[in-house]
Amino acid sequence: MFGRLKDVKAVITGGAGAIGMATAQAFLKEGALVFVTDYDAETVNRAIKTLKVGSDSVSGYPADVTSNDEVAVMMGKAADSMNGITALINNAGIVSPGYLVDQLSTDIDRVIDVNTKGVIICTQAVIPYLEGSENASITSTSSQAGKRGWDQNAIYSASKAAVIGFSRSMAVELAPAVRVNSIAPGHIKNEGMAWAAFAKRKQTDQTIEDFSADLAATEIPLKRLQSASDIANGFVFLTSKEASEITGAVLNIGGGVVMD
Numbered sequence: 548m549f550g551r552l553k554d555v556k557a558v559i560t561g562g563a564g565a566i567g568m569a570t571a572q573a574f575l576k577e578g579a580l581v582f583v584t585d586y587d588a589e590t591v592n593r594a595i596k597t598l599k600v601g602s603d604s605v606s607g608y609p610a611d612v613t614s615n616d617e618v619a620v621m622m623g624k625a626a627d628s629m630n631g632i633t634a635l636i637n638n639a640g641i642v643s644p645g646y647l648v649d650q651l652s653t654d655i656d657r658v659i660d661v662n663t664k665g666v667i668i669c670t671q672a673v674i675p676y677l678e679g680s681e682n683a684s685i686t687s688t689s690s691q692a693g694k695r696g697w698d699q700n701a702i703y704s705a706s707k708a709a710v711i712g713f714s715r716s717m718a719v720e721l722a723p724a725v726r727v728n729s730i731a732p733g734h735i736k737n738e739g740m741a742w743a744a745f746a747k748r749k750q751t752d753q754t755i756e757d758f759s760a761d762l763a764a765t766e767i768p769l770k771r772l773q774s775a776s777d778i779a780n781g782f783v784f785l786t787s788k789e790a791s792e793i794t795g796a797v798l799n800i801g802g803g804v805v806m807d
């Protein structure tokens with residue numbers, strides 16, 4: 548199906564990463580204008596170059612999502628470039644695997660700053676642009692880890708649970724003008740997933756492949772890891788008019804690991 552995102556003008560943070568790029572590609576395929584933003588200029592330019600092979604409807608600008616000033620400039624550039632903004636995908640994120648007793652306070656601050664405060668800063672900055680747009684939406688990347696526990700992952704879990712709480716409150720605060728939802732992805736087989744393999748391998752010497760196969764077999768009802776495009780499909784749906792009655796929701800895309 549094509550054209551489901553016709554008239555959508557979307558800013559995607561973490562847009563050069565695995566899920567961000569898959570989401571940008573899916574949005575372009577569905578007729579959206581896409582503005583990719585990520586940590587540094589080189590990364591953003593590389594992403595734009597790759598995405599332009601499939602479509603001309605892409606532009607971008609770098610911003611650290613933890614910086615109010617950089618985010619304000621980036622949103623202004625996005626609005627100029629697309630002649631408005633109708634959707635924000637809050638997707639930038641980092642991990643800091645390890646036991647809590649070993650975590651440095653700088654690591655704790657950074658995870659909360661990027662994963663939680665970054666979502667808050669970008670949401671605050673985009674609100675004036677979304678007001679007045681038809682079917683405006685904000686969708687943020689939480690995680691299955693924001694809904695259940697895993698060892699060596701507590702700070703990340705806390706940062707992602709906060710995204711859900713924040714999004715639900717904003718869904719009420721911004722209704723009926725803007726819909727606000729989150730997605731809780733499962734385990735994606737990419738660099739972002741390497742943290743889990745790393746944490747486990749420290750104890751078992753498993754390769755990422757063995758770790759992934761073990762995880763799928765033992766923990767995931769559908770017996771497979773998810774792909775970045777599985778998550779992108781969720782972003783397409785929640786941004787589209789098909790989801791126009793959905794706000795405050797958390798969409799699990801994790802093969803059944805979490806079912807609430």
Ligand SMILES: NC(=O)c1ccc[n+]([C@@H]2O[C@H](COP(=O)([O-])OP(=O)(O)OC[C@H]3O[C@@H](n4cnc5c(N)ncnc54)[C@H](O)[C@@H]3O)[C@@H](O)[C@H]2O)c1
Pocket residue numbers: 560561562563564565566567584585586590610611612613638639640641661665688689690691731732733734735736737738739740
């Ligand atoms: N990969 C998984 O298994 C998985 C599972 C659940 C949730 N998630 C979440 O999905 C999102 C995307 O993850 P991914 O797997 O594509 O990882 P990724 O590392 O490929 O992409 C994350 C992107 O965020 C960017 N980023 C990091 N800090 C930033 C900052 N301060 N400012 C701007 N950009 C910044 C990175 O440069 C990177 O491009 C993250 O929020 C992650 O926590 C991933």
